Amino acid sequence: MNEQLVRVPTTGTEICYETLGSSSDPPILLIMGLGTQMIAWPDDFCRDLASRGNFVVRFDNRDVGRSTHFNDLATPPPLQVFLRRSRPPYRLEDMAADTVGLLDSLGIERAHVVGASMGGFIAQLVAIANPERLRSLSLIMTSTGSRRVGLPRPRVMAQIGRGRRRRPEADRESAMELVAQIALVIGSPGYPYDESYLRDMAGRGYDRAYDPSGYLRQVEAIMAQTDRTAGLRRISVPTVVIHGLADPLVAVTGGRAIARAIPRSRFVGLAGMGHDLPRALWPRIADEIVQAVGEGESELAARCKL
Numbered sequence: 001m002n003e004q005l006v007r008v009p010t011t012g013t014e015i016c017y018e019t020l021g022s023s024s025d026p027p028i029l030l031i032m033g034l035g036t037q038m039i040a041w042p043d044d045f046c047r048d049l050a051s052r053g054n055f056v057v058r059f060d061n062r063d064v065g066r067s068t069h070f071n072d073l074a075t076p077p078p079l080q081v082f083l084r085r086s087r088p089p090y091r092l093e094d095m096a097a098d099t100v101g102l103l104d105s106l107g108i109e110r111a112h113v114v115g116a117s118m119g120g121f122i123a124q125l126v127a128i129a130n131p132e133r134l135r136s137l138s139l140i141m142t143s144t145g146s147r148r149v150g151l152p153r154p155r156v157m158a159q160i161g162r163g164r165r166r167r168p169e170a171d172r173e174s175a176m177e178l179v180a181q182i183a184l185v186i187g188s189p190g191y192p193y194d195e196s197y198l199r200d201m202a203g204r205g206y207d208r209a210y211d212p213s214g215y216l217r218q219v220e221a222i223m224a225q226t227d228r229t230a231g232l233r234r235i236s237v238p239t240v241v242i243h244g245l246a247d248p249l250v251a252v253t254g255g256r257a258i259a260r261a262i263p264r265s266r267f268v269g270l271a272g273m274g275h276d277l278p279r280a281l282w283p284r285i286a287d288e289i290v291q292a293v294g295e296g297e298s299e300l301a302a303r304c305k306l
Contacts, residue, residue, distance in 0.1 A: 001046070001058075003066065008101030011094060015102050016066035017059035021050035026135065026297055027108045028289070030058040031099060033117030034222065035215035037065035037205045045282045052290050057106065061122070062090070062098055063214030065205070075216050081223040088220035092118075095221065096125035103133060110300070112293045116140040117250065117275065118222060124258075128231035136296030137239040137262075138289045141247055141275050143254025144261065146227040150254020159185045175210065176202040183276060186249045190272015191280050232261035238295035239265035240288050244273025 001018035008015060018038065028049055030041045038058040050056045060067040076086035099122055103111055112135045115123025120142025127134050143150025160182055179202035180195055187193060239262045243255030252269065259267035268288050273281060 001043075005066070006102065006105040008098055008105065010101050011097050013062050013068045013098045013101070015059050015062075015068075015098060015105075017057060017102060017106075019106075020046050020056040021054055023055050025050075025053050025055040026293055027055045027057060027106075027111045028293065029099070029103065029108075029111040029113050030056065031113065031115040031119030031122050032058070032061065033119045034218050035064060036117075037208060039065075039201060039204055039208070040277075042277065042279075042282060045277070045286060048282065048286045049289065052286075054112075054290075054293065057102075057108075057111075059102060060209075061095055061119070061218070063211070063217050065209050067098075069209075069211050069214050070217060071211070071213060073217065075213065075220060078216070078219050078223050081220045084224075088224045089217045090221055092121050092221050092225050093125055093129075095122050096129065099123075099126050100130055100133060109133070110135045112136045112138070112289070112296055114138040114140070114289055115142060116277070117142055118218065121145065121222070121225060121228075124228050124232060127235050127237070128228060131235065131237070134237045134296075135300055136237050136292040137235065138242065138292050139239070139255070139258055140242045140277075140285065141244055141250050141255070141273075142258070143250050144227060144229050144232065144257045145225045146229060146257065149257040150250045152250065153248045156185055156248045172203055172206045175206040178202075179205075186247075186275040188244060188272055188274040188276055188278040188281075189246050191278035194279055197279070229257065229261050232258060233263065235262045236264075238292050238299065240268060240292045241265055242268045242270065242285060242288055244275065245269045245271050246273060247275045249275035 038060050041058045046056045073089035080086035081088050113123045120139040176199045241255050241259040259265045
């Protein structure tokens with residue numbers, strides 16, 4: 001996979017992306033979560049999807065990795081944004097517009113969209129605002145935006161906050177240690193803790209682009225999100241909702257609420273999975289995505305025959 005940059009005319013954002021597989025195959029667009037670069041979609045996971053006859057695209061959201069960083073924008077305190085007393089530097093809707101712009105730049109009319117965590121928020125917004133751009137939708141460890149479901153455990157948020165205050169991430173080793181420690185808090189209790197993999201990914205991310213302020217701006221976009229439940233009811237493409245039953249950061253109530261809202265969606269609850277992508281579950285998660293892809297391709301083919 002070779003990194004490339006493309007400028008999205010509608011938002012002015014430069015998006016860094018990689019592709020794997022043949023562009024003639026069904027396209028799968030992978031959207032990653034808060035403060036996390038595209039390399040968090042594991043290489044072997046992407047190769048698995050591509051080996052099953054898919055064109056895989058992963059990319060850095062704005063403010064992470066090698067996409068545009070908005071360091072010139074003011075960042076008000078997140079609590080003020082949450083209470084609607086301040087405006088965030090940008091909204092999740094702007095990140096969804098980046099995503100659609102990337103599809104435009106790649107000449108992809110309709111894609112199988114996969115979103116994890118915050119990436120799931122963005123994927124939902126793409127599906128609601130641009131339903132004609134989707135073939136299927138796969139949502140992993142995410143929620144509706146309602147403040148009544150998907151809430152984190154207070155202890156978890158406190159631990160993450162203390163960790164970020166203690167560790168300024170001023171150097172590569174500190175950045176690696178922070179990721180490893182957060183994974184202990186939010187990771188999957190039913191699967192092995194893969195510290196070497198996590199440290200390697202964090203180190204590679206530090207080398208690619210280190211910018212903790214981008215993380216804060218994305219937090220503010222999340223704080224400003226609204227409840228998408230009504231919009232979710234209009235989604236008509238095949239949808240799978242995958243959620244760890246042991247997720248301490250986005251409670252499983254969030255995934256279940258999505259599945260209730262989207263017609264014909266199916267919910268897949270995975271025992272022992274927290275708020276991460278444990279290696280042992282990569283094949284299972286890929287299976288679920290590929291099933292949704294197959295359903296979407298069948299429906300698209302049926303429509304083309306009409």
